[in-house]
Structure formats: structure tokens, C-alpha cells
Amino acid sequence: MTIKALGYAAQHSFSRLKPMEFEREEAGAHEVQIDVLYCGVCHSDVHQAENDWANTVYPCVPGHEVVGRVAAVGAGVTLHKVGDLVGVGCMIDSCRSCEPCHAHEEQYCEGPNSWLATYNGPMVPAAKAPDGRNMYGRDNTYGGYSNVVVVKEDFVLKIPASLPIEAAAPILCAGVTTFSPMKHWGVKAGDKIGVLGFGGLGEMALKIARALGAEVTMFTTTEEKIAEATKLGAKGVLESDTEALKSLARTFDFILSTVPEKHKADPFIPTLKRNGTFVAVGELGPMPGYNNQEVIMHRRSLAGSLIGSIAETQEILDFCAKHQIAPDVEVIPIQDINKAYKKVKSGDVRFRYVIDMASLKQEMAEA
Amino acid sequence: MTIKALGYAAQHSFSRLKPMEFEREEAGAHEVQIDVLYCGVCHSDVHQAENDWANTVYPCVPGHEVVGRVAAVGAGVTLHKVGDLVGVGCMIDSCRSCEPCHAHEEQYCEGPNSWLATYNGPMVPAAKAPDGRNMYGRDNTYGGYSNVVVVKEDFVLKIPASLPIEAAAPILCAGVTTFSPMKHWGVKAGDKIGVLGFGGLGEMALKIARALGAEVTMFTTTEEKIAEATKLGAKGVLESDTEALKSLARTFDFILSTVPEKHKADPFIPTLKRNGTFVAVGELGPMPGYNNQEVIMHRRSLAGSLIGSIAETQEILDFCAKHQIAPDVEVIPIQDINKAYKKVKSGDVRFRYVIDMASLKQEMAEA
Numbered sequence: 001m002t003i004k005a006l007g008y009a010a011q012h013s014f015s016r017l018k019p020m021e022f023e024r025e026e027a028g029a030h031e032v033q034i035d036v037l038y039c040g041v042c043h044s045d046v047h048q049a050e051n052d053w054a055n056t057v058y059p060c061v062p063g064h065e066v067v068g069r070v071a072a073v074g075a076g077v078t079l080h081k082v083g084d085l086v087g088v089g090c091m092i093d094s095c096r097s098c099e100p101c102h103a104h105e106e107q108y109c110e111g112p113n114s115w116l117a118t119y120n121g122p123m124v125p126a127a128k129a130p131d132g133r134n135m136y137g138r139d140n141t142y143g144g145y146s147n148v149v150v151v152k153e154d155f156v157l158k159i160p161a162s163l164p165i166e167a168a169a170p171i172l173c174a175g176v177t178t179f180s181p182m183k184h185w186g187v188k189a190g191d192k193i194g195v196l197g198f199g200g201l202g203e204m205a206l207k208i209a210r211a212l213g214a215e216v217t218m219f220t221t222t223e224e225k226i227a228e229a230t231k232l233g234a235k236g237v238l239e240s241d242t243e244a245l246k247s248l249a250r251t252f253d254f255i256l257s258t259v260p261e262k263h264k265a266d267p268f269i270p271t272l273k274r275n276g277t278f279v280a281v282g283e284l285g286p287m288p289g290y291n292n293q294e295v296i297m298h299r300r301s302l303a304g305s306l307i308g309s310i311a312e313t314q315e316i317l318d319f320c321a322k323h324q325i326a327p328d329v330e331v332i333p334i335q336d337i338n339k340a341y342k343k344v345k346s347g348d349v350r351f352r353y354v355i356d357m358a359s360l361k362q363e364m365a366e367a
Numbered sequence: 368m369t370i371k372a373l374g375y376a377a378q379h380s381f382s383r384l385k386p387m388e389f390e391r392e393e394a395g396a397h398e399v400q401i402d403v404l405y406c407g408v409c410h411s412d413v414h415q416a417e418n419d420w421a422n423t424v425y426p427c428v429p430g431h432e433v434v435g436r437v438a439a440v441g442a443g444v445t446l447h448k449v450g451d452l453v454g455v456g457c458m459i460d461s462c463r464s465c466e467p468c469h470a471h472e473e474q475y476c477e478g479p480n481s482w483l484a485t486y487n488g489p490m491v492p493a494a495k496a497p498d499g500r501n502m503y504g505r506d507n508t509y510g511g512y513s514n515v516v517v518v519k520e521d522f523v524l525k526i527p528a529s530l531p532i533e534a535a536a537p538i539l540c541a542g543v544t545t546f547s548p549m550k551h552w553g554v555k556a557g558d559k560i561g562v563l564g565f566g567g568l569g570e571m572a573l574k575i576a577r578a579l580g581a582e583v584t585m586f587t588t589t590e591e592k593i594a595e596a597t598k599l600g601a602k603g604v605l606e607s608d609t610e611a612l613k614s615l616a617r618t619f620d621f622i623l624s625t626v627p628e629k630h631k632a633d634p635f636i637p638t639l640k641r642n643g644t645f646v647a648v649g650e651l652g653p654m655p656g657y658n659n660q661e662v663i664m665h666r667r668s669l670a671g672s673l674i675g676s677i678a679e680t681q682e683i684l685d686f687c688a689k690h691q692i693a694p695d696v697e698v699i700p701i702q703d704i705n706k707a708y709k710k711v712k713s714g715d716v717r718f719r720y721v722i723d724m725a726s727l728k729q730e731m732a733e734a
Contacts (some may be wrong), residue, residue: 100641108641108665110617184666250477274467274475277668284660292647292654296671298475299551301644304663 001026007146009059013051016338019363027150029076039144040065040169041353043260046341063144064090064118065169079153087157089172090307091115107307119143147360157314160321167326170352178205179316180308181279189213194255198225200352201258206234211323258282266290274298281305327352333359368393374513376426380418383705386730394517396443406511407432407536408720410627413708430511431457431485432536446520454524456539457674458482474674486510514727524681527688534693537719545572546683547675548646556580561622565592567719568625573601578690625649633657641665648672694719700726
């Protein structure tokens with residue numbers, strides 16, 4: 001059995017997102033049907049819709065920062081009930097049998113199709129899978145820019161009641177993507193942390209690191225953003241200020257780069273302490289060369305990290321609720337999505353667009 | 368008071384090494400005077416003599432893999448006595464007051480002049496020190512290509528009696544440089560380890576990793592070296608064999624690159640497991656760009672590591688004695704040093720030249 005759904009989709013890499021009707025499978029025994037209330041707009045939505053990674057399956061319905069209310073549950077569901085406020089992040093399933101899955105790190109799933117992304121199907125499509133199969137039986141999942149999603153219950157997160165609903169959405173990707181590496185590399189109270197890039201991820205990184213008790217320096221590109229950093233309790237430094245960078249030699253325990261494009265680590269490596277790590281989470285393509293002398297001399301590392309596990313996503317939702325931190329969002333109707341994409345591309349958004357899915361009703365009335 | 372010494376020195380970046388008479392300070396209260404028996408020839412000796420790092424002070428007497436016998440001790444020396452077989456590695460002193468020194472990681476000394484190198488003076492010369500001073504009072508130390516060295520007692524290592532004397536020399540640099548990162552990143556029995564570069568460091572890495580119980584794959588450039596790897600109990604793979612590399616996806620817990628020049632990590636990054644680390648210890652200059660997608664997708668790291676601490680040097684000497692492993696060396700008279708340098712540069716040495724310092728007597732007779 002299927003249910004009717006309505007979403008916004010890109011039909012081609014060059015086309016604007018437009019309304020699209022489609023069908024979803026009804027919730028199975030261990031699945032939850034969720035009425036979408038809000039969905040965050042992630043920079044990667046733009047990359048995916050425009051096929052920047054050359055792996056987009058069309059039509060493409062983006063959206064992996066989904067907050068909604070449970071509308072129906074399968075017969076075997078025990079974790080959620082109708083009416084619960086819940087969230088869905090980047091993943092909706094994984095192979096459940098590989099070593100990372102057993103270690104509760106589904107985001108590194110090594111199954112033949114890796115994890116099942118909330119939109120754009122499994123991370124490894126059949127054509128690239130070792131045996132040419134697709135264990136999920138789905139080529140192209142449709143994401144949260146829609147009125148309804150159906151998700152396996154153990155990939156559904158609980159949204160704490162004390163979080164503003166619309167602000168909870170970006171925690172599901174931007175929040176956990178910055179929290180997971182901080183947790184993995186052991187960021188703790190008293191540590192000195194550098195953050196590169198002051199967009200949706202950078203803002204969450206700042207707030208989470210501060211709540212962990214760390215001292216945060218934001219590296220950014222404008223005086224305006226430095227003022228913004230100061231307001232949020234961080235120190236701001238212009239990336240281009242070589243004197244300031246020099247004075248920060250061997251300062252940071254950890255640097256998180258959220259920059260979503262090719263960028264040099266070299267100016268920042270000398271600001272790491274001995275054993276310090278520079279983790280780039282934003283750029284999924286080539287990084288430029290670097291001076292290994294600065295890496296060797298203080299046993300530094302360059303690393304990467306991918307979103308975060310389901311357990312870490314719940315942890316950071318609860319952490320944000322406890323510490324009363326949430327991303328700064330601008331709520332938009334879905335009809336403004338193409339305008340919003342332009343601003344995301346130019347870096348003009350401060351800090352995260354979140355779609356109010358009630359705006360879809362207008363399309364439904366028209367349909 | 369000073370003592371007369373004889374060594375081999377480069378007077379300029381372009382000149383061959385030739386005999387040079389010079390003076391050393393007599394052993395102070397906590398110092399040991401050592402008659403040099405053997406000295407290893409490290410690839411970095413060639414780089415330093417030829418000013419490849421643009422920091423060489425001339426005349427340059429190389430040599431930081433020194434094995435000898437204690438000839439005299441200062442009044443306060445308690446760790447060594449006359450007649451002891453001892454070793455001196457890359458360092459002969461450090462600031463003793465920074466955090467890394469307190470943590471017994473003198474190789475990462477953050478004192479104003481960093482550590483005092485066995486040759487070519489302190490790592491940070493006065494001209495580059497924050498206050499323009501040189502805490503060691505020495506601009507240019509002279510290394511082990513000489514008949515005698517004088518070293519602070521706590522930077523002098525004990526050579527276990529069961530090690531072949533001449534083969535102990537390379538353990539002091541090549542051995543500890545490969546052992547230290549294996550220890551730091553927790554290489555253990557059952558791990559799968561990749562090693563890049565099959566020279567002096569690569570051979571030690573292979574032997575130490577095997578003795579630790581790891582399974583070793585050597586990436587190398589010739590069929591001949593693959594046969595060599597097999598003989599030593601490792602698997603050999605041609606760096607250029609893309610099919611073999613593909614079949615090794617997500618195989619290694621740890622990769623150690625000993626390649627002493629700019630080289631791509633990209634072909635090897637996909638062969639690392641989740642959380643695996645690629646550590647480059649050989650190249651002290653620029654490394655090329657890399658694909659961050661492969662780094663992010665399995666939370667991999669690129670790192671560097673510098674020689675090893677004094678404690679780790681003693682540990683690896685004792686470990687090699689216990690496991691009866693030693694580098695494969697070719698003993699040469701010092702008169703052959705310039706020929707040897709040519710072979711080191713062309714990669715023709717298998718695996719480590721060690722100078723028999725008895726050959727210096729010929730020069731002394733002539734002097």
C-alpha cells in the first residue's frame with residue numbers, strides 16, 4: 001500500500017525546485033509515518049540538487065534535517081507513538097551487519113550499499129556496489145522537502161520538548177556533524193578550539209564547543225562576522241590576518257573546518273598544539289597540498305569526519321536542550337526555496353534556512 | 368678545557384665530505400665522552416650536508432646514529448661508566464622545561480631553540496628564536512662522523528650486549544623513527560600495517576611491526592624489492608599496481624610512509640580502515656593535495672611524526688635485542704662516504720650504510 005505525498009523536487013541539475021506529487025510506501029511493521037513540520041536547508045542540498053558530486057538521481061527531493069509529528073506507526077513499533085515530536089537526519093537505514101554498524105557508527109556503514117541516505121538513495125548505488133545489487137530495494141529516496149516521510153523507527157530521533165521546533169531541525173545535520181568529531185577527538189572543558197567557516201555548521205560548532213566548556217576562536221572572512229563571533233562568546237580572527245595567525249602558533253587542541261569547498265589547511269596547521277588535529281568536515285572533494293614539516297614537527301594530523309551516528313544525533317539533541325542552545329534560523333515558506341539556494345551559494349545566509357512545511361498546503365490546495 | 372677531534376665535514380653545500388680537525392669541550396660534570404666505533408649514514412645526513420632544507424651551518428659534520436664506548440665520564444655521572452657500550456641518536460639535549468620535555472617527548476621540545484641536534488646545532492637557531500638567543504651556547508654541533516663525541520649523560524643510550532654493534536647504530540634513528548609512531552598510534556599484534564618505501568627506515572618498520580605481531584604489506588617500486596619483502600615475512604605490492612591497491616580497500620589499521628620526498632597519499636588512503644592513519648615520517652617538505660572525500664568517508668587521518676623520545680629510543684634498542692632483530696647494514700670505511708652518499712641519493716643502498724670509525728685512524732696517522 002502507498003500513501004500520496006507532495007514535495008519540492010529538482011528534475012535536472014539545471015532546473016529550479018518545483019512541486020512534485022509522488023507516492024511513498026506505507027509504514028511497515030517497524031516504521032513510523034511522520035507529518036513534516038520543518039525541514040532545514042543544508043549546503044549539501046544545493047550540491048546534491050545541482051549534481052555537484054556527479055551522483056544525483058533525479059527527480060531529487062532534498063531535505064535531511066526533518067522535524068515532524070508521528071502520524072502513524074507500524075504494528076511492531078515500540079520506540080515512538082502517534083503524536084510524538086520526532087526528527088530524521090541524514091540516514092534512514094544501514095546494513096546493520098558490518099563492523100561500524102555493530103559499533104553504532106552507522107554513518108561509516110561498510111555494507112555493500114553503505115547507509116541509506118534520507119534522500120538520493122543509498123550512498124553506494126547498485127551500479128557501484130560490489131555485487132551490483134541494492135540491498136535497500138530503493139534507488140532514489142525522497143527527502144524532507146515534503147509533507148510526509150516514512151522511516152524505520154530506530155533511525156527516528158526524539159526531539160526534546162524544550163527545543164524550539166524549527167531550530168531543532170539543523171541540529172540533525174549541522175549539529176551532529178560538528179559534535180561527532182568533537183566527541184571523537186575528545187574536546188573538553190578548557191580546550192582551545194579553532195573553527196573555520198561561519199555558516200550553519202560553524203555557528204553550531206561555536207555553540208556546542210562553548211557549551212562543552214572550550215574556548216573558541218572563529219576564523220572568518222569579514223569584520224561583520226567577527227562581531228557576530230564576539231556576540232556569541234568567541235574570539236574572531238580574519239583568515240587573512242597573518243600576524244594574528246602567527247601569534248596563535250601552537251594554540252589549539254583541535255580545529256574544525258566547516259568550509260564547503262577546497263581550502264588550504266597550511267595557514268592553520270602551525271596554530272595547532274602538539275598532537276593537535278585539523279578536521280575538515282565540509283569539503284567532500286580535493287584538498288590542496290600542505291607542508292608536512294609543520295605536521296611532523298609537532299605530530300599533528302589532518303583528518304575528516306562524516307555527519308554522526310544515530311546515537312550521537314540523539315545525544316546532541318539532548319545536549320542542546322540541556323544547555324539551551326540552538327541554531328539561529330530563518331524560517332521560509334517552501335515557495336522561497338530557489339531564492340534561498342542562491343543565498344546559500346553566495347554565503348549570504350545567517351545562519352540556517354528552515355522551511356515551514358505548512359506552506360506546502362498552498363500547493364496541495366492547488367493540486 | 369678541550370679535546371682534539373677528527374671528523375669528516377662538508378665545507379659547502381656543493382663540496383664532498385673531507386677530513387677536518389676540530390676541538391670539543393671536555394666532558395662536564397654530567398657528560399660522557401664516547402669513542403665512536405660506528406656511525407650510521409641516514410638519508411637526512413645527505414639532505415643536511417647538501418643544504419636541502421636551507422638551514423645548514425658549515426662546516427657540517429653529519430652523523431646521528433652513533434655507537435661507541437665510554438672513554439671518560441664527568442664527576443656527576445651516574446648512568447654510565449667507562450667501558451660501557453653506548454649510543455647517541457638525533458638529540459643531545461633539550462630545554463627540559465616545556466610541556467613536551469616534561470612529558471618525556473623531547474623530540475617535540477618547545478623551548479626557544481627546541482632540541483639540540485647531534486649535528487647542525489639546535490633545531491631553532493638564535494636567528495629564528497623568539498628572543499634571538501641560543502640557550503645551548505652552541506651554534507653548530509658536530510656529529511658522529513668523528514672519532515669522539517661528548518654528550519649529556521641522560522641523552523646517552525645503553526646498547527644491549529646481544530645486538531651486533533654495527534647494526535645497533537641505525538636503530539638510533541631509523542629504528543626509533545618508525546617505532547615511535549607505531550607506539551603512539553597503538554600498533555599491536557594482529558593489526559594490518561602498510562609500509563611505503565623500502566630503504567633504511569622501511570626495512571626497520573617491517574621488522575619492528577612483524578616483531579609486534581602485525582601483518583605487514585610493503586609498497587615498493589621493483590619486483591626485486593617484493594622478493595626482499597617476502598624473504599622478511601611481509602607481503603610486497605608494487606605501488607603502481609592499481610588493481611592490487613583496489614583489492615586492498617579498507618585493509619590497513621595504519622600506514623607508515625618512509626618516502627623521503629614529495630609523494631601522493633591518495634593511492635593509499637582508500638586502503639586504510641575506518642579510523643586508520645597514514646603517517647609520513649620521511650618527507651620534511653610539501654605533500655601534494657589529497658581527496659578529502661576518502662578521508663571523510665571513513666574518518667581517516669594523515670599525520671606526521673618526528674624521530675622518537677630518548678625513552679622510546681632505549682625501548683626500541685631493548686626490543687630489538689629481545690626479538691633479535693637488527694637492520695641489514697653494509698659497513699664502509701669513512702673514505703667511501705662520498706660514494707655512499709651517491710648511492711643513498713639514487714636509492715641503491717640495501718639497506719643502511721654504517722661507517723666503521725676505525726677507518727679514521729688512517730687519517731689520524733696522516734694528520
